[in-house]
Amino acid sequence: MFLTIDETVYEDAHQRDCARVAALLSGKGPHSRASVADQLKMTSTATSHVVSDLTERGLVTERPGTKMGRGRPPIEIALNLGRLGASVIHISSRTLLGFLLDLGGTVIEHKAVEIPASSDNAAMADAMRQLVHWLIEKCPAGMVHLGTSVAVPGVVDVKARTWLITSRWPKVRNLDIGSALTSVTPVTIVCRHLDAELDARTTREVAYRSGNTLLLHWGWGIGLSCSIGGQPLLQNGGPFGEIGHWRFNALDQRECDCGNHGCLETGAALWAMLPHLRNLWPDISEEEEPLAEQLADLPLLNIPEMAEAIKLMARSLANVCRLLFPSRVIVTGPFVANADLWDAFTSTFNTEGLIGTLELPTLIADKFSQDYVIHGACLPLLNAGLETFIRENRRAT
Incomplete structure (x- = not known):
């Protein structure tokens, strides 16, 4: 089911019934008035009232279903997704x-x-x-x-x-x-x-609704998002997760697009790595999806700047884990499409450790999906x- 309908937000009983019916119809069908009444434990009168209301307002459609045996075919009802x-x-x-x-x-x-x-x-x-x-x-x-x-x-x-x-x-x-x-x-x-992206992932993946989940994107820029039990960490809507602008003494001579010097992005983001990549492979794309395919089989670990980027990213993520203690970290972006780089990154990350006997989270390399x-x-x-x-x-x- 794509929608997440909450019937508890309504004070009016009829509106709650409308929400319950809409939620049911947004799932797998087919449905009829009788099946809706049965599944939702509603009376036939209440069901008829709700379906008639939503049909008149164009949110629900009714049409003859498949005929089974003798008699008239049942009337199927469905959400009008185009409403x-x-x-x-x-x-x-x-x-x-x-x-x-x-x-x-x-x-x-x-x-x-x-x-x-x-x-x-x-x-x-x-x-x-x-x-x-x-x-x-x-x-x-x-x-x-x-x-x-x-x-x-x-x-x-x-x-x-x-x-x-x-x-x-x-x-x-x-x-x-x-x-x-x-x-x-x-x-x-x-x-x-x-x-x-993380909201959609937690909606679709039941496993991501337990514990803390981090989504780290390592691409043109570097940033992260966090959910706790499937819910966003922050509800107030301010800036969050800009670890790409954490500053490092080792990078303090490098100017970042944000106006500061020494940001993580200056040593690891795609915009900073692109000149080094193009010195070896001039046709490298700056668009992340085609770049992921291009980088998949290239010897990236032979580039000294990439080895530095891996260390910076591994330490930054380990520090984030000491702050948020996630159960899992999903890492996306073109760099993780390279198997050798991913192995080096996970190995470096694992050597960072957490605190005492606490275990580091599971790392999951995944392809970005629009x-x-x-x-x-x-x-x-x-x-x-x-x-x-x-x-x-x-x-x-």
């Missing part, structure tokens, strides 16, 4: 990727817009507005567009909906995304792409939008 939708902007490399999703999390439209590295706040805000406007225009007839979620890399203040720093666009600083999009979308959510970011960014909008829809009494248009 509600939301848009997501996801930043990948120097591209804005726009997606329009329905209530089931299916992408029904998408568009990519390249943004030059020289772009400033005004150019970025205008590109986002145009992309959201295009996505909304693609909403099918009868779909209510709930809002837009923007998943960004770099340093972000989620609560203030402000994109503070991004190394891909040096002139984009302190961009108030909420204000920039207020004229084109009813609701704007801003999230870090790492938080959205789908995780899109679904993690969109889910809060769809859940909140469905809740608002259930509380309202307006009919379908």
Whole structure:
């Protein structure tokens, strides 16, 4: 089930029943009024009232099912996934990727817009507005567009909906995304792409809902996200997890894109390693997904700067583990696609130790998936939008 519907947020009994029915219908079918009443232990009258209400408002559809034997075929009921939708902007490399999703999390439209590295706040805000406007225009007839979620890399203040720093666009600083999009979308959510990805992973993987889980991305930039028992560590929405900007004396002569010197990223991030890689392999990409394939079989351990990066990353992660004590750490990014590098990294990390007899967490190398970011960014909008829809009494248009 893609949606996470909570019936306990409703005070009205009918609304709670509507939420329960919607939650059931969002799972595997087929369903009929009788099967809904049976599974939810509702009376036939209450079930009929709920289904009729949601059908009139366009959230539920009814149609003849498969005929079995003699008599009329049963009437099957299902969620109308096209009734509600939301848009997501996801930043990948120097591209804005726009997606329009329905209530089931299916992408029904998408568009990519390249943004030059020289772009400033005004150019970025205008590109986002145009992309959201295009996505909304693609909403099918009868779909209510709930809002837009923007998943960004770099340093972000989620609560203030402000994109503070991004190394891909040096002139984009302190961009108030909420204000920039207020004229084109009813609701704007801003999230870090790492938080959205980890939220989606914990939603899909039951094992990640126990203990603490860290998601560490080692790519163009370096950052992490953390969940406790499947829930985000921080709820206030401020900046978090920017270990790429931890400072090291050994790196204090190197200037970082953030304006400081000695940041971890200056010795380990892709943007810092790229010149060394291209000295040996000029055609190396700076885009993470194709780069992962390119790096998979290259002798990266022969590069002195890479050996230094492995040590820096292993010590940084070990220090994080002494602070958050995770049960597992998921590591993504193009570097971990190289088996020899991954073995060297895990070996170096294991020599760091934790505290006393406490054991280090399990390390999991995984491929970055854009789908995780899109679904993690969109889910809060769809859940909140469905809740608002259930509380309202307006009919379908």
